[in-house]
Amino acid sequence: MAENQKLCPMFEFAFELLGKRWTGLIIRVLLDGPKRFKEISAMIPGMSDKMLTERFKELEAAGILTRNIYPETPVRIEYELTDKGRALKPAMDKVQDWAETWLTPPDQNNGE
Amino acid sequence: MAENQKLCPMFEFAFELLGKRWTGLIIRVLLDGPKRFKEISAMIPGMSDKMLTERFKELEAAGILTRNIYPETPVRIEYELTDKGRALKPAMDKVQDWAETWLTPPDQNNGE
Numbered sequence: 564m565a566e567n568q569k570l571c572p573m574f575e576f577a578f579e580l581l582g583k584r585w586t587g588l589i590i591r592v593l594l595d596g597p598k599r600f601k602e603i604s605a606m607i608p609g610m611s612d613k614m615l616t617e618r619f620k621e622l623e624a625a626g627i628l629t630r631n632i633y634p635e636t637p638v639r640i641e642y643e644l645t646d647k648g649r650a651l652k653p654a655m656d657k658v659q660d661w662a663e664t665w666l667t668p669p670d671q672n673n674g675e
Numbered sequence: 676m677a678e679n680q681k682l683c684p685m686f687e688f689a690f691e692l693l694g695k696r697w698t699g700l701i702i703r704v705l706l707d708g709p710k711r712f713k714e715i716s717a718m719i720p721g722m723s724d725k726m727l728t729e730r731f732k733e734l735e736a737a738g739i740l741t742r743n744i745y746p747e748t749p750v751r752i753e754y755e756l757t758d759k760g761r762a763l764k765p766a767m768d769k770v771q772d773w774a775e776t777w778l779t780p781p782d783q784n785n786g787e
Contacts, residue, residue, distance in 0.1 A: 573774040578694030587686045647777045654773045655686075657766035662685040665759045
């Protein structure tokens with residue numbers, strides 16, 4: 564168990580980070596490639612810009628995404644996953660598989 | 676994005692649940708097979724019995740583990756993962772892979 568004990572805090576950190584509201588969806592959107600603030604915002608209609616800003620800060624601090632600033636007029640800013648961020652895909656896919664299989668919403672009809 | 680929108684709450688629920696302190700470790704311990712309270716408690720030294728009781732309630736409510744009561748003297752109670760709980764293994768493995776690769780603690784020396 565010694566190894567698990569050591570891994571546990573990191574494991575929990577990963578889940579805590581990814582379990583925050585909108586974080587999973589933001590990462591999914593960015594797995595398609597770098598995007599501008601307004602593009603991401605438009606792709607996740609229920610989320611406020613304030614919330615998106617907050618999540619960007621957290622994910623940037625965690626080294627999961629970077630902000631690329633292009634010195635154009637007007638300045639262009641794009642958000643992009645780092646290697647660390649892109650490496651999350653298999654984990655997110657597996658959690659999503661589990662959620663899809665086992666957390667089917669009760670209001671979903673079994674229409675074929 | 677419509678599909679992601681619908682999946683998002685379930686995905687977040689999964690991560691929120693598994694991101695709680697000790698939950699990942701409790702599930703890992705139970706992936707080895709059913710165990711009694713004291714056995715689990717002994718395998719996770721830093722965790723209080725009160726916390727373990729709380730986590731058991733949450734995981735039982737989420738359908739991830741069951742409590743088996745054997746009418747012996749004294750009564751024997753074992754905690755066991757359900758199919759839903761056991762199905763978490765691939766997701767937990769992938770998150771752990773990511774955490775091991777990308778969240779290496781800074782105090783770990785690279786001694787070879």
